[in-house]
Amino acid sequence: MLRIPYEELERTVADAFRKLGFADERALRCARLFAQTTCDGVYTHGMNRFPRLVRMIRAGRIDIHAVPELVASQGALERWDGKRGVGNLNAQHAMGRAIEIAGRHGIGAVALAYTNHWMRAGSYGWQAAEAGCIGMCWTNTLPNMPPWGSSETRLGNNPIVFAVPRPPAHVVFDMAMSQFSYGALGAYRERGEQLPVDGGFDTAGRLTRDPAAIEESQRVLPVGYWKGAGLALMLDMIAAILSGGLATHQIPVEPEREVGVSQIFLAINSGAFGPRSAATEMADQIVASAGSHYPGQRAFELRAENRKLGVPVEEAVWREVREIAGF
Amino acid sequence: MLRIPYEELERTVADAFRKLGFADERALRCARLFAQTTCDGVYTHGMNRFPRLVRMIRAGRIDIHAVPELVASQGALERWDGKRGVGNLNAQHAMGRAIEIAGRHGIGAVALAYTNHWMRAGSYGWQAAEAGCIGMCWTNTLPNMPPWGSSETRLGNNPIVFAVPRPPAHVVFDMAMSQFSYGALGAYRERGEQLPVDGGFDTAGRLTRDPAAIEESQRVLPVGYWKGAGLALMLDMIAAILSGGLATHQIPVEPEREVGVSQIFLAINSGAFGPRSAATEMADQIVASAGSHYPGQRAFELRAENRKLGVPVEEAVWREVREIAGF
Numbered sequence: 001m002l003r004i005p006y007e008e009l010e011r012t013v014a015d016a017f018r019k020l021g022f023a024d025e026r027a028l029r030c031a032r033l034f035a036q037t038t039c040d041g042v043y044t045h046g047m048n049r050f051p052r053l054v055r056m057i058r059a060g061r062i063d064i065h066a067v068p069e070l071v072a073s074q075g076a077l078e079r080w081d082g083k084r085g086v087g088n089l090n091a092q093h094a095m096g097r098a099i100e101i102a103g104r105h106g107i108g109a110v111a112l113a114y115t116n117h118w119m120r121a122g123s124y125g126w127q128a129a130e131a132g133c134i135g136m137c138w139t140n141t142l143p144n145m146p147p148w149g150s151s152e153t154r155l156g157n158n159p160i161v162f163a164v165p166r167p168p169a170h171v172v173f174d175m176a177m178s179q180f181s182y183g184a185l186g187a188y189r190e191r192g193e194q195l196p197v198d199g200g201f202d203t204a205g206r207l208t209r210d211p212a213a214i215e216e217s218q219r220v221l222p223v224g225y226w227k228g229a230g231l232a233l234m235l236d237m238i239a240a241i242l243s244g245g246l247a248t249h250q251i252p253v254e255p256e257r258e259v260g261v262s263q264i265f266l267a268i269n270s271g272a273f274g275p276r277s278a279a280t281e282m283a284d285q286i287v288a289s290a291g292s293h294y295p296g297q298r299a300f301e302l303r304a305e306n307r308k309l310g311v312p313v314e315e316a317v318w319r320e321v322r323e324i325a326g327f
Numbered sequence: 328m329l330r331i332p333y334e335e336l337e338r339t340v341a342d343a344f345r346k347l348g349f350a351d352e353r354a355l356r357c358a359r360l361f362a363q364t365t366c367d368g369v370y371t372h373g374m375n376r377f378p379r380l381v382r383m384i385r386a387g388r389i390d391i392h393a394v395p396e397l398v399a400s401q402g403a404l405e406r407w408d409g410k411r412g413v414g415n416l417n418a419q420h421a422m423g424r425a426i427e428i429a430g431r432h433g434i435g436a437v438a439l440a441y442t443n444h445w446m447r448a449g450s451y452g453w454q455a456a457e458a459g460c461i462g463m464c465w466t467n468t469l470p471n472m473p474p475w476g477s478s479e480t481r482l483g484n485n486p487i488v489f490a491v492p493r494p495p496a497h498v499v500f501d502m503a504m505s506q507f508s509y510g511a512l513g514a515y516r517e518r519g520e521q522l523p524v525d526g527g528f529d530t531a532g533r534l535t536r537d538p539a540a541i542e543e544s545q546r547v548l549p550v551g552y553w554k555g556a557g558l559a560l561m562l563d564m565i566a567a568i569l570s571g572g573l574a575t576h577q578i579p580v581e582p583e584r585e586v587g588v589s590q591i592f593l594a595i596n597s598g599a600f601g602p603r604s605a606a607t608e609m610a611d612q613i614v615a616s617a618g619s620h621y622p623g624q625r626a627f628e629l630r631a632e633n634r635k636l637g638v639p640v641e642e643a644v645w646r647e648v649r650e651i652a653g654f
Contacts, residue, residue: 077595147618224506241606272401273398273399286576291479295560
């Protein structure tokens, strides 16, 4: 694992995106999202996703020039078409729009169809919180999780995010509906570790903590068993209905062909009823009363550490970025 | 267990509420919420809660005459004060208001402070769906669940609801952040059954399926371990900040003193971008594709059955209702 200075990472990734044909400003925004995610310690959804994104762009599955387009609106609710563009740029655009609407209407809602994998879900929670908004967003995914009691992967693990502004250490909660992501399973397996709790079923249908057995069966456990399965269904339904786009069962099952997902972005003005400092104080009190780590704390701490020591990047990934950038 | 004809149940409970001093129309609305919840088979949060509500009214902790009051608004976002009124009437009022706002702005959000236990969370999801709206709502509660890794009950189990209209068999998902509610633990214990999966810790800190051991330790397991604990924290934070009311750590811990909770109600017009039938068709497709029971299905089926056979009510509860009603 290399340690790359943050500025160098962001600059080099932006160069690579430019070489791939991104417009200047979009290359920089996309690079920043990748660099920040990695700097925050969410390694599974940062630079480690760069090679797959490049493959999907080169295969013509993602349109790097596409910009989301407003399709319809009613007051504080808007429907946008992501036009199969770059997932994290589209998502940032949609949350940005929800924040704008919230400035006028108190709350803003954007449903985004035909978009692509948004990489780190939490990015758009941090974005809302930075703008002084309570944020919520979720996405559907390809079918990768069985309903409770079934062995067929018919549900998405549909990550959801909740964010509360508390500058600069916002509270940002980011959860997929599977107890462990496939990325996390792979990481445990590579370290030769068992999961801390049951994470799915083996091919014989027994609950297990063995990550490799779950990767083999593809039967990840929904968070809270039947509960996470039910919640995944609801999130898919709301995203597909409001966006007018695809539901999980309509999305191709192969990860590199997972295109055209549906997403929801909500922003609520935390200063609608008084000074934003009141919201921050209440958030402080609740964090203190729980007496445990709060969601987003680890990202905030790792961000400072990785800014100081350099951002950890896999050697092979860094080599690929530099090659594309033309070094 | 008795089987009371639905109309008789609703009428008798309404009589009891009138005798307790409720205004006519409010007595009927409150009785209907109790009767419908029980008729839908959610026995833990229907008539079985009637005796506690009566005790809390008689102890002066709930004001049966209080009507929610608009405190502040910005566009599609409103803050209301529940004035320590009857929880289910207040919640129905708040969701009704969110639905009204959604009719004008596409989405409506109501934050409700100083309200009381709303009984069945799902009631307000059914309400939104009946009005053609996608609904979301949640409440905080007294501290009744430990953060992950702690033995102290500092979090609420903060139920959340998602609803999608699909007349008449709406899709309504209702989940507390504990894997099992205390009501469910009691029911398993009384039937002499173990839980189907781990539901909490015993007093020695071991994960267990024994409901009595968890009732003793009060250490219920959050849904998805650290995930449900994090989500509970977020829901509490958003409810307390937007309503300007109390957070879980400020709510008295004894169930019969649990007053002044904070709640959020969101409604989204499912017909904002086209005919409502398109939303229904997509919901149908998703339900079919999952190939499993869908959230709300059991309530819909039990509703028909209990309307036909009579609504199951505990004998002691029925006796109390009739006594108060003056029979």
